[in-house]
Amino acid sequence: MAKNFHTDNKAFMLYKDWEDIFQALDSSEEIGELVMALFAYAKRGETPKLSGGTKIAFLMMRAAIERDGIAWEEMCAQRSECGKKGGRPKKSDESGNTDEKAEQTAASADNAEEKPQGINDTAEKPKAFSQTKRFSEKAKKADKDIDIDKDKDTDKDTDKDKDKDKAIDKEKKKDAGTAKTVVRSFGTHKNIMLTSEQYNELESRCRSVGLSLESYISKLSQWLFTKDRHCTDPYRIISGWLDNDSKRKTEAKPKERQGCDLSWYDDFAMNFDLSKFF
Numbered sequence: 683m684a685k686n687f688h689t690d691n692k693a694f695m696l697y698k699d700w701e702d703i704f705q706a707l708d709s710s711e712e713i714g715e716l717v718m719a720l721f722a723y724a725k726r727g728e729t730p731k732l733s734g735g736t737k738i739a740f741l742m743m744r745a746a747i748e749r750d751g752i753a754w755e756e757m758c759a760q761r762s763e764c765g766k767k768g769g770r771p772k773k774s775d776e777s778g779n780t781d782e783k784a785e786q787t788a789a790s791a792d793n794a795e796e797k798p799q800g801i802n803d804t805a806e807k808p809k810a811f812s813q814t815k816r817f818s819e820k821a822k823k824a825d826k827d828i829d830i831d832k833d834k835d836t837d838k839d840t841d842k843d844k845d846k847d848k849a850i851d852k853e854k855k856k857d858a859g860t861a862k863t864v865v866r867s868f869g870t871h872k873n874i875m876l877t878s879e880q881y882n883e884l885e886s887r888c889r890s891v892g893l894s895l896e897s898y899i900s901k902l903s904q905w906l907f908t909k910d911r912h913c914t915d916p917y918r919i920i921s922g923w924l925d926n927d928s929k930r931k932t933e934a935k936p937k938e939r940q941g942c943d944l945s946w947y948d949d950f951a952m953n954f955d956l957s958k959f960f
Contacts (some may be wrong), residue, residue, distance in 0.1 A: 685758040687724075687751030694747050697854070702878050703739045706866040712736045718744075723747060735867075742864075749853055753846060763841055836909040869903025874919070880917045884924065891928045898923055 685691070715732065719740050721727040724747050732740050774953065868874040876884075881895075888895040895906050898920045906913055913919065 685755050687754050688727040689725075690758075691751060691754055693751055694720075697746065700739075700743060702866075703742070703864060706864065707735055707739070707879075708872070716740055720744075720747065724751075738864075738870075747842070747855075753850055757843070757846065758841065760839065869899045871903050871907040873906050874899050874903050874916045875913075876917055884917070884920055887921075887924055887928075891931055893924065893927060893931075895920075 685953045687694075704713055704716070707716065712735070715730075716736050716739055719730045719732060719736075720743055722730055723740075723744055729744070730740075863877050863879065865875050865877055868876055868881070884898075888898075899916075902913070902916060902919060
């Protein structure tokens with residue numbers, strides 16, 4: 683009977699790359715809701731009703747769970763098929779006849795020993811020995827051929843398992859790349875949209891020159907909220923501020939305050955529809 687990963691598999695995999703997705707959620711309640719949704723799908727195939735960022739995260743994780751589950755079902759099916767083919771076949775008629783002929787040969791040899799010396803004694807013994815040796819060699823060859831066939835089947839199964847492992851590794855790398863492009867909301871008013879890769883890059887640049895990325899994000903978030911505007915490219919704006927302030931620091935002006943000039947913001951800002959991320 684075919685296996686079903688929802689009911690027969692006792693475990694499912696959580697990937698380390700999902701940590702960023704969990705951290706992007708707004709509250710512990712959403713994280714708990716997402717975890718319970720994953721268990722419901724992995725164990726019973728249920729798809730709970732979710733919304734917002736929790737729904738996006740669940741769809742991504744559900745795809746990985748389903749892919750791993752299908753691979754597990756195929757592996758079980760292959761092992762079951764190999765089990766049906768296992769075991770050494772029964773001896774052929776030729777082997778069976780060999781045993782009977784060997785017994786007849788042994789009996790004729792015993793009878794030959796009882797005959798008086800000189801009556802076909804030298805003719806009977808060599809014939810019995812040659813027949814037994816010939817049939818014994820045939821039986822050994824048949825067993826050797828069976829073992830070779832079993833080794834070939836094992837090698838084929840091993841190659842298939844390796845191909846599946848490569849496919850699974852490829853999908854995992856693909857999921858890792860997708861996690862880097864997940865958009866997260868930052869700022870006091872959650873109106874600064876950056877990918878994980880953009881945020882990590884800006885944070886690394888700020889840390890290298892002793893500046894605070896959260897300060898930039900808070901200022902831009904408050905300004906957008908006050909002006910009731912949406913930003914299409916917050917990464918470019920913050921990157922520009924960071925370049926200017928880094929340049930001022932290198933010019934040895936420690937008393938000069940960090941500048942966040944928003945007068946040129948209209949060149950980069952426009953109404954931005956966030957619905958495509960939900």
